[in-house]
Amino acid sequence: MIKFFKNIGPGPLVAAAFIGPGTVTVCTLAGVNFGFALLWAMVLSIFATIVLQEMAARLGIVSQKGLSEIIREEIKHPIVKGIALLLIVSAIVIGNAAYEAGNISGGALGLEAIVGDVTWKIGQLNLNIISLIIGVIAFVLLYIGNYKVLEKAFVFLVILMSVAFxxxxxxTKPNILDILKGIVIPVAPEDGILTVIALIGTTVVPYNLFLHASLAKTKWKSKEDLPIAKKDTLVAVILGGTVSMCIIIAASAIQKQTITNTADLALGLEPLFGSFAKYFLAIGLFAAGITSAITAPLAAAFVASGCLGWEADLKSKKFKSVWMIIVVLGVVFSSIGFKSIEIIKFAQVANGLLLPVIAGFLLWVMNKSTVLGAYVNSKLQNVLGLIILVITIFLGLKGILSVFNVL
Structure with missing residues (x-):
């Protein structure tokens, strides 16, 4: 066990990145609206995440480069390269800037379920103190610029989050047989397809593929470390997926009419299961907010650095400038009462629609022997990757048609 903890790598950061307030919100609404019926979508998401994140980690360790850096180097046609890099930068960097307000607001919702609303009124401006505290914690941990410090902080927060959820x-004392039925039997209610896409999009997060490759090369320098990296990914993603499933299970116990967001879930559990349930859920949501408030700016900085040819170093001034802008924007928007719930839901669906593009890039790179040598994808890995790609394309198209009321 001591050896395992010593070898822990970017896995907890990846798990922490996909279990943010967005995940908690989407899983809450999935449980409230559909009970255990969509648990199979989480199992599919966990499997897809393991397959794709293993590829990203292998890419980082073998090539000692980030995914965006490799895409910039390997796409030779200038117009195609320009379009690809523009798509990646706009989707990840701008997208993560929008997420940051939601991450900080979501974490604040957790503590507000316990301590109530804590705001200072400065003239016409209402300043949310809890949002400010979360932003400061994220800023300090990132400013230290030490991977080992980040790693230890995330292991603690992931354990805290896992125990809480x-x-x-x-x-909530759920029925185990009903849970197994929800896991094994795929059911897609007519009005649940966007929730399925959101569950996949909030778990198989496009920016995590860039984050994992960059952090893996920071943590491990030798190809002999690949088995450790694979185990790190497997354990962290399964734990993260289990946490998401627990949120769905907990939310299934609440009456539909009482819930509009995760804070309502924390309060709604209290009369049914006592104050302990409220506190555990609130602490879990707070931890989820902090972890995602750190990983979203970090991923954006790695992506921007790779696409623009900057040094991807935690202490680099250009690298720091990217995450600083995103953290400050997040703190400002969340502190002044920026309403995040609907935007979080929309962003998770957008993530699900964006995923096939990023997964396609990854699969393409994972088959280039000029980058990976003998460590290119096996036939089985390619088959699994293509199956995941087809499923995400199908769900993405169905989601677009659903939005425009074609389906």
């Missing part, structure tokens, strides 16, 4: 699910 798993305990909440246990307190």
């Amino acid at each position: 798993i305990t909440t699910a246990i307190l």
